[in-house]
Amino acid sequence: MKRWFYNPVLASSLKTRMRGWRTAAAVTAYLGVMLFIAYVFFKISFANEVMHYLSVSANRSVGLRVYMLLAVLQFALILLVTPAQTAGVISSEREMQTLDLLLCTKMSPFSIIIGKLLSSLAFILLLVISSIPLFSLVFLFGGIAPEDVAMLFLFYIITAFAVGSIGIFYSALFKRTVVSTVVSYVTIFFLGIVSIILGVYMMSLHYSQLPRPSDYYVPFVFYINPTIGLSDLLYRQAGVTAPNPYYGILALLFGVGWSSGSPQGWFQRLPLWVANSIVMSGIAVLLLCASAWIIKPYKRFRRRS
């Protein structure tokens, strides 16, 4: 039973990665920087708020803003660091020929891939988890509940998993680490930024049809964009009723308003960030399976001789 959870690649790399002072120093430095940013931001906003309102709600709104700032910063960190951590993993194994040595063992290609993914995500997840106490400080101001933080961190983990899978997939697909790193970042750029413009364009096309449709329409690219998921989650937590900040861009760029139609079917009725998480996880699993297939020495549909 224990063997199910035991992954030699993960076990070995956790042991060596966490050794020494480097990791501890990185965690400390990261928390220090985040705390500093939160403090400065808090100081500035609080001074302004108190001047304006002189009310109790100032506390609440400042806490919320610090929370959002930290949430976005940490999310950016995940998006930017994860590709670098994962995109070289399989290709460098291949360059060192240690991949062959692993494939010779009893480990299946899939468990090698999973072990490699988890061990390269270990560092970023450690940073994220160690920041939980920092986020908890926001509780002091009210406005944010422990469940909110839990959901945020769940979304972080899913995003790291999905972005990590992209990196792993490219590093299995491409021979050279440089290529796979570049392609990973291009993909993240596409998912995070280009897809918004594309999605908004798709919406404007959809709603400019005649006769004008009034259905609830979410372009598929919004489901694979983690930043859409995050903004949806944060807006919900802040109690803002507007659907999503990105729809503002829609109005700005194309002069199309958000449709008033209501969601159809169970999938559309899910909160956008949940649907987003589901789609991203599904894609991640597919990418991991594909990676395992790529590194496998004998392919299934091998020609019969």
Place this chain on the structure above:
Amino acid sequence: MLVVRDLVKKYGDFLAVDHLNMEVERGQIFGFIGPNGAGKTTTMKIIATLLAPTSGQVVVDGIDVFKEPIKAREKIGYMPDFFGVYDNLKVMEYLNFYGSAYGIEYHKRRRIAEELLELVDLSDKRDAYVDTLSRGMKQRLCLARCLIHNPELLILDEPASGMDPRARAEIKAILKELKRMGKTILISSHILPEMAEICDNVGIIDRGKLVVQGSVEQIMQRMTGRTAVRIRVLRDMDRAISLLKEQPMVTGVIEEDQELEVACRGGDEDLWQLLRTLVSSDVPVVSFRKMEGNLEQIFMEVTSDEEVVL
């Protein structure tokens, strides 16, 4: 132990391994010799289940490698020609890691690792970081690694490349020890004289084809039916040369820094005749040495562009 039948590997249109047949018996050391790009690594990777062949069959200890790769892997220890090591990993942890990847239980693999370090003479380095080891030590560690699951067949791709003579001698000693332990070893190299010394059989591969295979002496005879002798004379070098050239069994004489390398037909009987002729003609012979396993020469002949008629 190892049977390879009609193995073919194509990269696109390029034929890297061309209908290769060979057989290695249990407990033998088989030397796999060929120039760069001959297809040694390709063949060894196929045997080690790391590369799918275009066609052909490989059987290791009765197991068809392509039908039951997982079962075959337990029998095979593979050492690639080039390998990197993970940094930040200590020698003992390195072996421990691969032991765990082979699913060996913790205490057992610790014990095996200790024994293997003893075998490759790295016991005092057990807590050193792998990337601080010298090249020779890394190579020995890698050898220990491919023994961790106690395989019966070892596939070693140029284990002595880039090592100084002393380190090579150490590897050779370990290989002999492994042979004594009953392992079957397939070893590739282009350092020829050494192969002759430790191998029971050799196969020469060129452009994907196994050109000859057999024991070192057999190949010598089958190839050219001639032996090489090195003769050193005290003086009268010119007279010795002219005398040698008159002999019917001599096919060639090369003068090489104060020594004569003489190629001659026939067996030991003819060599004795040759020596007697020299001595009875008062040529001051101080050394007369039959060249054992002069693979270098065979190698050059086999892999030259001319067809060799066996």
